[in-house]
Amino acid sequence: MLDTKHMELLRFTTAGSVDDGKSTLIGRLLYDSKSIFEDQYEAVRQSSERRGEEGVNLALLTDGLKAEREQGITIDVAYRYFSTPRRKFIIADTPGHIQYTRNMVTGASTANVALILIDARKGVLEQTRRHAFIASLLQIPHLVVCINKMDLVDYSQERYEEIKQEFEEFSYKLDVRDVHFIPISALKGDNVVDRSGNMPWYGGTTLLYYLENVHIGSDHNFIDCRFPVQYVVRPNTDDFHDYRGYGGRVAGGVFKRGDKVMLLPSGFTTTIAKIDTYDGELEEAYAPMSVTLLLEDDLDLSRGDMIVRENNHPEAGQDLDVMVCWFNERPLQLRGKYTIMHTTQEARCIVKEIRYKLDINSLHRNMVDQNIGMNDIARVAIRTTKPLFYDSYRKNRITGSLIFVDEGTNETVGAGMII
Amino acid sequence: MSYNLNHLKELESESIYVIREVAAQFERPVLMFSGGKDSILMAHLAMKAFYPAKIPFPLLHIDTGHNFPETLEFRDKLVGKTGARLIVGSVQEAIDRGLVVEEKGYNASRNYLQTTALLEALEQGKFDAALGGGRRDEEKARAKERFFSHRDEFGQWDPKNQRPELWNIFNGKKHFGEHFRVFPISNWTELDVWMYLAQEKVELPSLYFAHKRKVFERDGILLADCEYIAKRPEEEASVKEMTVRCRTIGDMTCTGVWRSEAATIEDIIQEVAAARQTERGGRADDKRSETAMEDRKKQGYF
Ligand SMILES: Nc1nc2c(ncn2[C@@H]2O[C@H](COP(=O)(O)OP(=O)(O)OP(=O)(O)O)[C@@H](O)[C@H]2O)c(=O)[nH]1
Numbered sequence A: 001m002l003d004t005k006h007m008e009l010l011r012f013t014t015a016g017s018v019d020d021g022k023s024t025l026i027g028r029l030l031y032d033s034k035s036i037f038e039d040q041y042e043a044v045r046q047s048s049e050r051r052g053e054e055g056v057n058l059a060l061l062t063d064g065l066k067a068e069r070e071q072g073i074t075i076d077v078a079y080r081y082f083s084t085p086r087r088k089f090i091i092a093d094t095p096g097h098i099q100y101t102r103n104m105v106t107g108a109s110t111a112n113v114a115l116i117l118i119d120a121r122k123g124v125l126e127q128t129r130r131h132a133f134i135a136s137l138l139q140i141p142h143l144v145v146c147i148n149k150m151d152l153v154d155y156s157q158e159r160y161e162e163i164k165q166e167f168e169e170f171s172y173k174l175d176v177r178d179v180h181f182i183p184i185s186a187l188k189g190d191n192v193v194d195r196s197g198n199m200p201w202y203g204g205t206t207l208l209y210y211l212e213n214v215h216i217g218s219d220h221n222f223i224d225c226r227f228p229v230q231y232v233v234r235p236n237t238d239d240f241h242d243y244r245g246y247g248g249r250v251a252g253g254v255f256k257r258g259d260k261v262m263l264l265p266s267g268f269t270t271t272i273a274k275i276d277t278y279d280g281e282l283e284e285a286y287a288p289m290s291v292t293l294l295l296e297d298d299l300d301l302s303r304g305d306m307i308v309r310e311n312n313h314p315e316a317g318q319d320l321d322v323m324v325c326w327f328n329e330r331p332l333q334l335r336g337k338y339t340i341m342h343t344t345q346e347a348r349c350i351v352k353e354i355r356y357k358l359d360i361n362s363l364h365r366n367m368v369d370q371n372i373g374m375n376d377i378a379r380v381a382i383r384t385t386k387p388l389f390y391d392s393y394r395k396n397r398i399t400g401s402l403i404f405v406d407e408g409t410n411e412t413v414g415a416g417m418i419i
Numbered sequence B: 001m002s003y004n005l006n007h008l009k010e011l012e013s014e015s016i017y018v019i020r021e022v023a024a025q026f027e028r029p030v031l032m033f034s035g036g037k038d039s040i041l042m043a044h045l046a047m048k049a050f051y052p053a054k055i056p057f058p059l060l061h062i063d064t065g066h067n068f069p070e071t072l073e074f075r076d077k078l079v080g081k082t083g084a085r086l087i088v089g090s091v092q093e094a095i096d097r098g099l100v101v102e103e104k105g106y107n108a109s110r111n112y113l114q115t116t117a118l119l120e121a122l123e124q125g126k127f128d129a130a131l132g133g134g135r136r137d138e139e140k141a142r143a144k145e146r147f148f149s150h151r152d153e154f155g156q157w158d159p160k161n162q163r164p165e166l167w168n169i170f171n172g173k174k175h176f177g178e179h180f181r182v183f184p185i186s187n188w189t190e191l192d193v194w195m196y197l198a199q200e201k202v203e204l205p206s207l208y209f210a211h212k213r214k215v216f217e218r219d220g221i222l223l224a225d226c227e228y229i230a231k232r233p234e235e236e237a238s239v240k241e242m243t244v245r246c247r248t249i250g251d252m253t254c255t256g257v258w259r260s261e262a263a264t265i266e267d268i269i270q271e272v273a274a275a276r277q278t279e280r281g282g283r284a285d286d287k288r289s290e291t292a293m294e295d296r297k298k299q300g301y302f
């Protein structure tokens, strides 16, 4: 009955403007796929009743914080889970409100698929563009534009086509590979899990069918071998006296026993002697596996260093150009110093230049405005205190991403994607 | 090319990554261990993360004094297997010292008092990261929690102002006196946990399997008959023996048991897959109000 051996994991996120129906859609998806437990449903039904709402407000299934329920909006990402026989889904339901964009980015950063909701009455809004742009910036491989609240526009095909065209006029400028459109009503359930009888003109699939079938096998990089050393395993016991293993998670490529590898930053070369795990030795390891590598030679290697193939190196350097999403009330400071966290490496950096700020609506590059405030997106040049080993974010989402940490407050103030 | 991890392997890999990250970023981590399946899973994953070395941090059990007797026995056995050090924070001791006051009446529970004992144990041990087995699918406030969850110097959580957490980059930076709660199995569901424990053939306490026990009903929940719960006269009269099992293991005063015939882990998986109630549906502590969990978490609960 439960075939766990072949079940894949798919992570998806919601995006779109306030009140476009993201949380309601997730509630609907959970409810119609029979993933809601009786006691959860009962609690939500009672809550809706106390609030004097007609019907059961399915958004309350994800809006779990007191402040969210009071205001009827989502503030922070809620993670929800459901599975069908083919896949286990991890949903990040994110807020539409501009003030909480950073929480949207949090939910979207690990997603394979982004669902972008649009209220059919309102069409494409500034937040729709912002979120679609962030999704493309984060290189979420698949976008599904859900044109929602079709029940409020008489399930009109004309309106659907109009919005689809409006979105496409904007999205052709974005770096997205795979965009899909589905007309839905999150409230009534049309085309979410069950096909809608109200839109015979729509020949495509339901949302759930799409999520179960979209191809995600190639979302990882299996070509360029990258192994950031996370933790050195040294048992110091009689049985494992000279054992020295390098624990970490494969960030790209496939490592095999016997492979010739190069260590960075030292540049020494050696061979993989063993790929070790608690369950025994492995022949090969690939992303996103957590393993322990043992090397033929005793060389200097510690957390933050990287194991790569001899003839396929990441970039190494101290001068980087990054696209940054800024999260903090305190604007990004030109010449300011921040801590950078990148793979398992940490360094300090100085912001050397703000190259341009992006106008979300037109995607115009503003070279004059140097004020990068909360929720702004900009391209900046930074210099780090020591060399980082990186790839462009387009090539590898793990070795191409970094965060900015404020040195005074320790807060995560920005997300950076290396160009 | 078929480089594809199945979903349990991917979850395992993610959890191991988080556990190793804690060992690397913090000076004094500790693993909170309740004796339930989630902490058993956590201990198992921690062993995997550092193999063949021992887990490089101690385990911490907050003992309410109201345990199912089987729990402590199992705890000690498992601790022995991991080779890690065990620290016990005692609620009874906190009561004896007048640090907290025992609740009275029929619904009295030491569950709330655990927070004080926990915060004290963390402070005494100068722990800067406490690893917990909380999962986001357990409860709606938990669904909002980050992997690395920052706590101020009072141990409190500020759900409206959590740090953004991007990709798999975990920011464990903090000021002196603050600490982190870390939840490596955030993305596991109850069913994932059972399927994985079955696949890994991990040993489990007998409480999870169907057994005969004296129980009585309160507010639609079956509770184990024990000396720690004050029963109303009609409850006293309704005590009877049934075949039940636990879906979660916590303090006896607030852990409901379920009628079940599940004798093996495969039976449990079938049962959980078909369940129409969440596992916390039997937790009296969550039912006190709509935001009971959020309120407790803000104060520093697990
Ligand atoms: N008629 C109709 N109403 C809908 C539909 N989907 C959502 N709504 C309503 O729109 C309102 C907002 O829905 P939410 O799901 O909370 O919106 P959201 O996008 O999650 O909002 P934020 O998270 O705050 O950005 C609620 O009153 C919903 O009942 C739909 O398909 N049809």
Ligand SMILES: [Mg+2]
Binding pocket: A022, A023, A024, A059, A073, A074, A093, A094, A095, A096
């Ligand atoms: Mg919402």
